[in-house]
Amino acid sequence: MPEWQQGGYDGVFYLGKEGTEEYGGYVVKVDSEPNPEKWFAYEYNAEKRTTVWVGWAPTREAAQTAVKGEFLCEVWRNKETGHCPFPGAVVRSKDYRGELLRMVLCGEHSGVMDGWQTHRIEEFRARFGLLPDVAVYGERAVPALDLPPIREAALKAETIMERNMWIALNRAVRPLAEFRYWWGHFAKYPMEVNMMEWRSRRLAWQQAQEHAQGMYAVYRREEHGEENASLPNDLLRLIERETVDYLRTRKEGGK
Numbered sequence: 001m002p003e004w005q006q007g008g009y010d011g012v013f014y015l016g017k018e019g020t021e022e023y024g025g026y027v028v029k030v031d032s033e034p035n036p037e038k039w040f041a042y043e044y045n046a047e048k049r050t051t052v053w054v055g056w057a058p059t060r061e062a063a064q065t066a067v068k069g070e071f072l073c074e075v076w077r078n079k080e081t082g083h084c085p086f087p088g089a090v091v092r093s094k095d096y097r098g099e100l101l102r103m104v105l106c107g108e109h110s111g112v113m114d115g116w117q118t119h120r121i122e123e124f125r126a127r128f129g130l131l132p133d134v135a136v137y138g139e140r141a142v143p144a145l146d147l148p149p150i151r152e153a154a155l156k157a158e159t160i161m162e163r164n165m166w167i168a169l170n171r172a173v174r175p176l177a178e179f180r181y182w183w184g185h186f187a188k189y190p191m192e193v194n195m196m197e198w199r200s201r202r203l204a205w206q207q208a209q210e211h212a213q214g215m216y217a218v219y220r221r222e223e224h225g226e227e228n229a230s231l232p233n234d235l236l237r238l239i240e241r242e243t244v245d246y247l248r249t250r251k252e253g254g255k
């Protein structure tokens, strides 16, 4: 992970070293005493070899969060699962009494806020600027889940049935990540071809989920004598947690 380092003077900071693979962009102080301090953030896109403005903030630290920022969906789901943890795909916004209200949304939630304008997240950032999490009311809440990683649980399994159950859960992670990715992509680019991809990924995820459900039911029946057990919410959340990690590492890997 690249680190922030000071540039030639104290009003500019770079994320990583310019000209290297890890370089991410910079923040620069554009105003100071007697005016309120103001920092602009610019992000470097290695693929396009361009640097774009992505936001501003009253402090250097806040402006730095905008560079290579992680924008997660801001929908509150419920007490048990907290805020939606999936990557934002679009921003929906509305002018309200001279103020721009906005919300970052994943593919699944891209339809909420009826009547608001829809922008692709990249476009919105370049036009209005965007800092991660500033619009979430209160703090982003993702209740803790007291379960070890699936791979670890599989290694510690005491029986074949239990181990197979964990393996089936593990095999559901990637299909869910692909499905979520395409859901976001379809929300950004609502075209027939993307809808077809989204549908086929949805099917793959449903099949993986059914398989996990089946293996869980077998495990509960064989080991605990419980009939027709259904996958508990905690295990679904565990798959979700690993899916979010998977999506994050894939993004860092440059894909």
Ligand SMILES: [Zn+2]
Pocket (backbone or CB within 6 Å): 073, 074, 075, 084, 085, 086, 105, 106, 107, 108, 109
């Ligand atoms: Zn969402």
